[in-house]
Each structure stands twice: as structure tokens, then as C-alpha cells.
Amino acid sequence: MITRDSKKSSSIYISNGCLNNCSFCKLTFQEYPLKSVELNEVKEAIDSLDEENCSELLLKGTNICQYGLDIYKKYMLPEIITYLEQKENIKRVILVGFSFKDAIKNDFQNVIANSTKVVELCGSLESGSDRLLELIRKGFTSQEIIEFVQGIRKINDKDLFLNIISGFPTETIEDVKRTLEVLKQLEAYEVSICRYINSEYVDSSCYEQLSPEKIQEHTRIYSKVLQKRNVNTRIVGHGYIYN
Numbered sequence: 001m002i003t004r005d006s007k008k009s010s011s012i013y014i015s016n017g018c019l020n021n022c023s024f025c026k027l028t029f030q031e032y033p034l035k036s037v038e039l040n041e042v043k044e045a046i047d048s049l050d051e052e053n054c055s056e057l058l059l060k061g062t063n064i065c066q067y068g069l070d071i072y073k074k075y076m077l078p079e080i081i082t083y084l085e086q087k088e089n090i091k092r093v094i095l096v097g098f099s100f101k102d103a104i105k106n107d108f109q110n111v112i113a114n115s116t117k118v119v120e121l122c123g124s125l126e127s128g129s130d131r132l133l134e135l136i137r138k139g140f141t142s143q144e145i146i147e148f149v150q151g152i153r154k155i156n157d158k159d160l161f162l163n164i165i166s167g168f169p170t171e172t173i174e175d176v177k178r179t180l181e182v183l184k185q186l187e188a189y190e191v192s193i194c195r196y197i198n199s200e201y202v203d204s205s206c207y208e209q210l211s212p213e214k215i216q217e218h219t220r221i222y223s224k225v226l227q228k229r230n231v232n233t234r235i236v237g238h239g240y241i242y243n
């Protein structure tokens, strides 16, 4: 449950699995059902890291925003964030596996905005195109995620680490442009460009697939535009791309 990443930085894995059903997601069938760690165990882990003088804590899970739904039938991440506010030595909290859908639909905006400890959100946009977001079943629109992030930043700035999918089935150059426009508005600190990899087990395999050359082209565009904007970028997924 706890990994010590360095002398001052540690991770707590608070949950595994996800109840969402994104059409491309291989994790859904691999890690379903959701399994959360008991809240008192999470609090004990936080207490012990705080006592050890840990200054940076990463809260991790497949989808940490659904933490607690399986055990307590409610969204409990806000309770952990509030608990962390009282800790003396933990200064920076990074939320990894942050699902914007669950956070938007369950009003996490205030608790995150008002947290002095949460400094980074690491989650997935996938696409800025509402057409593709619907095909992905991502559960939010581009406007909803923009309003959510901007609402938080009005109170407290947070860094955003986002994943996008390059070459999702049927993605057009217009979709790529719209995603780049949404990323500009979100002011992401780092963007991981994940090249779409099909699988017969996922629903998105039914959509019209892009050729490897098209996926390569879209990846290049994402990469070049984001680098020009001085956004940190990483390209992940199989090697269709060579520069």
C-alpha cells in the first residue's frame, strides 16, 4: 500500500479498479471491480508518513476519485484531502489516477481548490473533441473540464499532467485542432500523448480505425505544437513514430 519513492516522497495506493466504462479502456475488464483500502488504514498510512517527515505524498489508484464507493457507497476522496490539510510535515500532495468525470459530477471542485496541499492533478483528457469524448464515453464535455479546472485555479493554482489519445478511431485533423485548443485553455504542465492501440476486447474496436500512418501524423502534430508551446510532452504507446 505504501511505497517510499525517495527520502522525502512516498506513494499510497488507495484503490484499484474503476467502475467507469471508457470504450477503449483495457483496465476496466482487467481490474474491475473497484477495491478501496479501508479509510482508517489510509489515515494510518498518512499519519506514519507524516511522522517520518515525508514532505511529498502521491495518492494513487486506477481511479482515485471513486475511492470508497465500494466500501462506503460514497465518494470519499474529499475526506482524505481534508484529513491531509491537518498534517504538519506533508506539504505537497499529488493526485494520480484522477478521473475528471467523477470529480466534476460529484463536486470535488471546492475541496481541491481550497486544499493548500494538493498541488498536482494527473488524469486524462483523452480528447478535446466533444464528438470523440462521446465515442470514448468519457463522461464530460470539453466545456465542463475547462470550467472545472479554471474554477479551481481561480482559488489556488494546480499543475495539470494530462493524457491524450492520438489516433483514436475516426479522429480527424479538426479533432486534433480542437484538442490542442482545449489543452491551451487547460494550461497543462505536461501532456502524455498516448498512441491509440486497438484490441479486440474493447468497444472502440468497432469504430473505423485510423491507419498507422495517420496515427503517426496526428502524433507528430500534437508533439510539435505542444513543444512549440513549451509544454513538456511524452509519447507513449507502440512505435509508429520515429521523430
Ligand code: SF4
Pocket (backbone or CB within 6 Å): 018, 019, 020, 021, 022, 025, 026, 027, 028, 062, 063, 099
Ligand atoms: S476512467 Fe480511466 S480507468 Fe476508468 S474506464 Fe476510463 S480510462 Fe479506464
